[in-house]
Amino acid sequence: MTVVMLMLVVLLKSVESMKLMKFINPSFDHCLTSGHVQRTITDVSRLTCSSACLVDEQCQGFCFLPPDRTCLITHTDQTTVLQALQETAGAVTYFIELKEGFVRKNGNGYRLMQSSVNHGTGRQACWNLGTNMSLPKNEKESQYIREIGKGVTVWALADDDPHEGTWKNTDTDEVLTYVNWMPSEPNGGTGENCVIEATANIKSWIDVSCASSYWYICQYLLY
């Protein structure tokens, strides 16, 4: 009886700590190689290790070594890490569950789509993955877009058609509360109704024709 109750308490505690996000355990007896370790925390439990990953907005997963209660946190995406895992006796590696090719930045998964398409085609391609074309809602999300975009120019999910000058979310028609225009933008009038982000720049938005071709970033909510 006591054993059963104890197991129940342990189970409930794990569920509580996991409610923010799901971890997948590839169940390898492997740990992260040093090139993929962002941070090492010593003498903690596995639950403390998973919580440390969840509160770290760039954490993609962790490896826990039970014998010496060591926690290794990684910021590298799991596809890269899985190729580099090295054997370490008794280690358990967990990754945050993400769609293929996506990287976690706080509450969202992001993926750079490396094909030049028009605005409508990019939106559709993100929907096909069960995601949306990216649109930063604040300064911090703009920073994430710059990290994912690595200096290339990408579409944003925004336009001002049919009300010239009223910039809105293309999918929801909600008027934007955050914008990040380059100096002297937008300047294209009715000929330039869509938005691109030059991710090398802090102030990055430019209005262009929706029929132009650019790469894009897909984004979805993790929790």
Ligand SMILES: *[C@@H]1O[C@H](CO)[C@@H](O)[C@H](O)[C@H]1NC(C)=O
């Ligand atoms: C896509 O955007 C819509 C509208 O903002 C939102 O309700 C939905 O949760 C988003 N989808 C994903 C998968 O994040």
